[in-house]
Amino acid sequence: MRRRGGWILAAVLAVALFAAPLAAAEKFVVGSKAFTEQLILGKFAAVILRDLGFNVEEKIPLGGTNIVRQALESRQIHGYVEYTGTAATVFFKAKDPFPSGQATYEFVRDQDAPKGLVWLPPMAFNNTYCLMLRAADAERLGISTTSELAAYVNANPKELKFGVTNEFFARPDGLPKLLATYEMKPEPRNLNQMEPGLIYLAVKDGSIDVGTGFTTDGRIRAYNLKVLEDDRNMFPVYNPCFVLHKDILDKHPEIAEPFAKLGALLDEEAITELNYQATEENRAPGEIVEEFLKRHGIIK
Known part of the structure; x- marks a missing residue:
């Protein structure tokens, strides 16, 4: 009986061993x-x-x-x-x-x-933040860098409408730092907080003129948007x-x-x-x- 009990115990342990990876996932x-x-x-x-x-x-x-x-x-x-x-x-x-x-x-x-x-x-x-315009507008206005955008906005503060995410509007590497770094002074009522996915469409269809985006987003290519150069290297590496x-x-x-x-x-x-x-x-x-x-x- 002692020998038989040992076999049973060994069998139970073997089953437990093989079952362990699934049972203990x-x-x-x-x-x-x-x-x-x-x-x-x-x-x-x-x-x-x-x-x-x-x-x-x-x-x-x-x-x-x-x-x-x-x-x-x-x-x-x-x-x-x-x-x-x-x-x-x-x-x-x-x-x-x-x-x-x-x-x-x-x-x-x-x-x-x-x-x-x-x-x-x-x-x-x-995947860093970026500012983007319709490619045709960027060419027409002669804007390819964020410094050039800032100069245009300061000279024409009521003209361009911006779209930014709720998070970008407040976070320390977002809008406050962007405006300070580039000394940009847009009309406050032209700063629209939007859902991230809507910004690309809004730039594309002209509801806004400048939007915040991510440089690796496929919609930049799909919608023929122009990413502006961050010429003062404001954004860190992400x-x-x-x-x-x-x-x-x-x-x-x-x-x-x-x-x-x-x-x-x-x-x-x-x-x-x-x-x-x-x-x-x-x-x-x-x-x-x-x-x-x-x-x-x-x-x-």
């Missing part, structure tokens, strides 16, 4: 902000983590910058993709410009380390990085490798194309992401 909650590129980046994270065996819950989208950050700090989510320039200026209130994108990354990485948060290495592209809790990465160091592969592939051309497919070809972000990851061998 850990939960990982992925968040994102609410604009197109963030939906795509959030889906990248969700698909990669699911492929690694995590039980992934998606909060894609979750909300604006501060909402998603607070969710990460309170562990309502376990990771999301954030931009280095956003963290430097919004979370850590950096005032002085950084000499390089790498310096920006190292600053935010080191600031978050004591909080138990890890920034994986930055992805290859820089490299995206996957940010997660250190204890999770310590337990699962395998998370880093697929994100490193993805980050090397996602340059400005690649992410702009994915954004274009989502906004102009009406493809679901999840579908776009899975196709990209499989094509490049990051998931099976």
